[in-house]
Amino acid sequence: MIKKGLFSPFFIRRGIFMGLIAQVIVNIATSRIQKAFSYSIPEHLSHVDIGWRVVIPFGARVVEGFVIGKMEADTSKLKPLIDAMDEEPWFDSHMLQTAQWISQYYICSAGEALRLFIPGKSGLKSATGYCLREDTAVLAEEFLTEKPEDYRRLYYYLQKHGTTGEPALLREFGVDTKKILRYLLRQKGIRTATIHRKTAKPRYETLVSLAIDHQEASAILHALPERNGGQKRLLAALLAEGPLSMTALRDSKVLPDTVHRLEKTGVLQIRQVQLIRDSYAGSISEAHVVQLTEEQGFALAAIEQAVRGREYHSFLLHGITGSGKTQVYLEAVATVRKLGRQAIVLVPEIALTHQIVRRFKSRFGTDVVVVHSRLSAGERFDAWQRIRSGEAGIVIGARSAVFAPLADIGIIIIDEEHEFTYKQEEAPRYHAREVAQTRACLAGAVVVLGSATPAVETYYEAQQGRHTLLSLTTRIGRAVLPTVEVVDMREELRRGQRSVISEALQELLTQTVVQGGQAVILLNRRGYSTFVMCRECGQVLHCRHCAISLVYHLAGRTLRCHYCGRGTAVPDVCPHCGSRYIKFFGTGTQKVEEELGRLVPQARIIRMDQDTTGSKMGHEKIISAFTAGRYDILLGTQMVAKGHDIENVIAVGMISADTALNLPDFRAAEKTFALITQLAGRAGRGHKSGKVVVQTYNPDHFAIRTGADQDYNSFFSIEIASRSELGYPPFGKLLKIVIQGATDEQARRRAEAVAGAVRHAVAHIKDCELIGPFPAAVVQVKDVFRMNIMIKAPALTEVKKQLIVLELDTRADTVIDVDPVNVM
DNA sequence: AGCACGCCGACT
DNA sequence: GTCGGCGTGCTC
Numbered sequence: 102m103i104k105k106g107l108f109s110p111f112f113i114r115r116g117i118f119m120g121l122i123a124q125v126i127v128n129i130a131t132s133r134i135q136k137a138f139s140y141s142i143p144e145h146l147s148h149v150d151i152g153w154r155v156v157i158p159f160g161a162r163v164v165e166g167f168v169i170g171k172m173e174a175d176t177s178k179l180k181p182l183i184d185a186m187d188e189e190p191w192f193d194s195h196m197l198q199t200a201q202w203i204s205q206y207y208i209c210s211a212g213e214a215l216r217l218f219i220p221g222k223s224g225l226k227s228a229t230g231y232c233l234r235e236d237t238a239v240l241a242e243e244f245l246t247e248k249p250e251d252y253r254r255l256y257y258y259l260q261k262h263g264t265t266g267e268p269a270l271l272r273e274f275g276v277d278t279k280k281i282l283r284y285l286l287r288q289k290g291i292r293t294a295t296i297h298r299k300t301a302k303p304r305y306e307t308l309v310s311l312a313i314d315h316q317e318a319s320a321i322l323h324a325l326p327e328r329n330g331g332q333k334r335l336l337a338a339l340l341a342e343g344p345l346s347m348t349a350l351r352d353s354k355v356l357p358d359t360v361h362r363l364e365k366t367g368v369l370q371i372r373q374v375q376l377i378r379d380s381y382a383g384s385i386s387e388a389h390v391v392q393l394t395e396e397q398g399f400a401l402a403a404i405e406q407a408v409r410g411r412e413y414h415s416f417l418l419h420g421i422t423g424s425g426k427t428q429v430y431l432e433a434v435a436t437v438r439k440l441g442r443q444a445i446v447l448v449p450e451i452a453l454t455h456q457i458v459r460r461f462k463s464r465f466g467t468d469v470v471v472v473h474s475r476l477s478a479g480e481r482f483d484a485w486q487r488i489r490s491g492e493a494g495i496v497i498g499a500r501s502a503v504f505a506p507l508a509d510i511g512i513i514i515i516d517e518e519h520e521f522t523y524k525q526e527e528a529p530r531y532h533a534r535e536v537a538q539t540r541a542c543l544a545g546a547v548v549v550l551g552s553a554t555p556a557v558e559t560y561y562e563a564q565q566g567r568h569t570l571l572s573l574t575t576r577i578g579r580a581v582l583p584t585v586e587v588v589d590m591r592e593e594l595r596r597g598q599r600s601v602i603s604e605a606l607q608e609l610l611t612q613t614v615v616q617g618g619q620a621v622i623l624l625n626r627r628g629y630s631t632f633v634m635c636r637e638c639g640q641v642l643h644c645r646h647c648a649i650s651l652v653y654h655l656a657g658r659t660l661r662c663h664y665c666g667r668g669t670a671v672p673d674v675c676p677h678c679g680s681r682y683i684k685f686f687g688t689g690t691q692k693v694e695e696e697l698g699r700l701v702p703q704a705r706i707i708r709m710d711q712d713t714t715g716s717k718m719g720h721e722k723i724i725s726a727f728t729a730g731r732y733d734i735l736l737g738t739q740m741v742a743k744g745h746d747i748e749n750v751i752a753v754g755m756i757s758a759d760t761a762l763n764l765p766d767f768r769a770a771e772k773t774f775a776l777i778t779q780l781a782g783r784a785g786r787g788h789k790s791g792k793v794v795v796q797t798y799n800p801d802h803f804a805i806r807t808g809a810d811q812d813y814n815s816f817f818s819i820e821i822a823s824r825s826e827l828g829y830p831p832f833g834k835l836l837k838i839v840i841q842g843a844t845d846e847q848a849r850r851r852a853e854a855v856a857g858a859v860r861h862a863v864a865h866i867k868d869c870e871l872i873g874p875f876p877a878a879v880v881q882v883k884d885v886f887r888m889n890i891m892i893k894a895p896a897l898t899e900v901k902k903q904l905i906v907l908e909l910d911t912r913a914d915t916v917i918d919v920d921p922v923n924v925m
Numbered sequence: 926a927g928c929a930c931g932c933c934g935a936c937t
Numbered sequence: 938g939t940c941g942g943c944g945t946g947c948t949c
Binding site: 122123125129134136137138139140141157158159160161162178179180283836 | 940949
């Protein structure tokens with residue numbers, strides 16, 4: 102409390118009023134507003150403090166704001182806060198600190214970072230309305246006399262009804278409404294006013310308690326005659342159990358009327374309280390027995406010890422596909438809940454991870470809240486409210502769930518941590534894995550990163566001691582890893598076999614279908630870039646300077662390196678072997694489906710890709726139809742490689758391992774290895790052993806060899822050496838600047854200017870390289886043309902400072918992407 | 926981001 | 938003379 106006296110909200114001198122002010126970050130999705138704004142705190146909102154969400158006037162609008170400071174200062178030139186959004190602070194100090202870290206690390210405004218922590222874009226629904234202008238109201242007659250009747254009618258309607266929204270006015274005055282409003286606005290007879298409504302609707306319950314002390318109450322209870330059975334039961338219950346909710350009383354056959362009657366006599370008190378149910382912590386069955394393998398037990402013991410220590414600790418759980426990582430997650434979360442703390446489980450994409458959700462739900466029931474992007478605003482609010490109130494203690498969701506409003510986080514689990522979906526591809530471009538580390542560090546929580554194919558950066562960090570490495574090296578039950586056959590497509594061609602499906606794969610599929618088994622085929626879409634490859638020797642045209650595949654550009658029919666921007670003409674013959682079989686690569690989806698139908702006519706084939714899965718239901722339907730055995734072969738893009746666990750799948754095929762390998766991306770090898778490993782992991786999860794065929798023109802490439810052997814350690818040791826040599830992550834850091842323009846020419850010119858300025862600004866930074874500008878892989882998106890500039894440096898702190906000095910952080914046409922996942 | 930203000934071209 | 942285009946600048 103502020104002491105009344107010398108500095109209190111009293112006039113001091115010359116128009117200075119000392120009072121409470123709040124520093125507020127405006128919740129508007131823009132990087133252009135960086136600072137906090139000051140508002141005076143009116144008497145009735147004096148409880149509002151740091152972390153509260155508030156309603157504020159902002160220019161001509163009313164918007165939501167987040168209070169990040171409170172102090173005493175001159176309030177004379179400030180607007181007052183309008184209202185508080187909630188009955189309690191929304192942000193705790195850990196959330197505020199995490200947001201601050203995000204804002205600094207990813208170079209976004211405080212508002213952009215803070216709004217990640219609230220459900221939906223704003224807790225405030227606002228609509229534009231119109232009302233009379235107080236200052237000119239008396240002049241109404243002057244500017245309305247020579248106007249039609251409608252004008253006056255609308256004016257007097259607003260005078261009578263006060264602020265009215267446009268839809269209501271349209272209903273009343275029809276098509277001319279907009280014209281009339283414009284005129285009145287210009288004549289300064291009316292003004293716009295924002296109608297705001299809080300979307301946050303906390304749930305309340307009616308709580309009945311004794312208004313008198315126990316002795317008095319039991320005296321009344323005994324004095325009541327037998328015929329007042331209802332009242333007697335009610336009093337007895339309240340004496341025995343304390344305050345009870347109206348719903349609970351109704352369940353025990355106490356009539357609402359009985360309650361109200363006793364309230365009138367002053368014996369009872371009825372209050373509305375926000376619904377906060379007891380934590381689920383106590384109700385986890387201790388009797389739950391699961392058989393863990395020795396390795397699982399060891400991993401769990403290590404995690405549990407850290408959880409009990411209540412200090413930050415990060416683990417990398419490296420477990421081969423089918424080794425039972427989920428079981429370890431379940432047990433670790435159970436331990437956290439027994440301690441009364443809460444858990445976040447992140448999954449790459451909610452639609453693809455039904456199994457993990459189901460297992461958590463069947464183990465923890467209503468203690469689990471699932472959040473995903475398809476929740477309606479109301480559902481999302483409800484989900485977050487259940488978390489905030491402590492009614493639920495486990496959140497499962499995609500990357501945004503890392504911002505869930507948990508009061509006491511005990512563990513954050515990131516399943517399939519290598520997945521790129523953890524990186525948000527719009528501002529703020531955070532990586533959920535890094536946010537999780539920051540948040541866990543503040544909360545004294547444990548992080549578990551799980552994967553069969555950890556990101557190279559993560560594994561390196563584990564070697565460096567940032568994460569404790571835990572390994573699961575055997576499959577659960579009797580399942581064994583499938584055997585993988587690598588088919589050399591150059592050899593197929595030499596034998597005159599021109600089909601996109603090799604003999605080996607054809608044979609495997611036929612056998613599988615005959616045996617009544619099922620097969621999954623991955624057709625790696627060629628993506629958005631085309632590379633040029635020699636079908637005779639398998640060589641792909643690379644940039645001599647960057648060791649990156651050249652990309653074919655239809656416009657100008659040239660090959661271009663997306664790293665250095667150098668362009669060359671397309672050669673007629675292969676520069677390596679002189680063959681004429683040099684071609685632009687990329688196989689159509691339908692073509693493969695047709696060939697499959699021709700080569701394996703007895704198979705029932707279902708296709709799953711962007712075209713066939715319009716909605717997430719489409720996807721689930723396809724998977725469940727396949728699981729039910731209504732199809733023999735599931736043919737699809739990346740998504741068939743993930744998550745699902747179908748016992749009858751004994752064969753897996755990969756049409757072209759080269760597609761991922763030849764992306765102009767320094768992570769191409771990593772992506773290829775992970776894809777082969779994950780895909781192979783789909784096979785042989787039941788008792789039957791699985792077989793995998795991987796088709797490639799590069800059978801000797803280390804990513805394909807190690808992928809076929811499912812040998813992460815060998816893959817890693819080769820890959821890390823090359824990363825080290827070229828200064829790519831984890832040895833160097835990348836930062837991507839995307840320049841957007843209305844035309845190709847405009848984007849190009851600005852990109853050149855920015856590149857020049859940045860090159861100059863970072864010249865003094867040791868080993869800092871600037872690459873580009875080069876056209877983005879998808880140059881034109883919705884009439885916006887994009888150019889990329891890549892910065893590579895041992896550390897980015899100084900680089901970021903320079904970009905802020907150049908004011909690149911507040912420009913609408915410039916995107917800064919720290920640690921980009923998509924380098925194209 | 927919005928929204929007001931302002932300065933120019935094209936029309937009732 | 939009005940209407941309405943969208944460039945600039947500000948929001949406590």
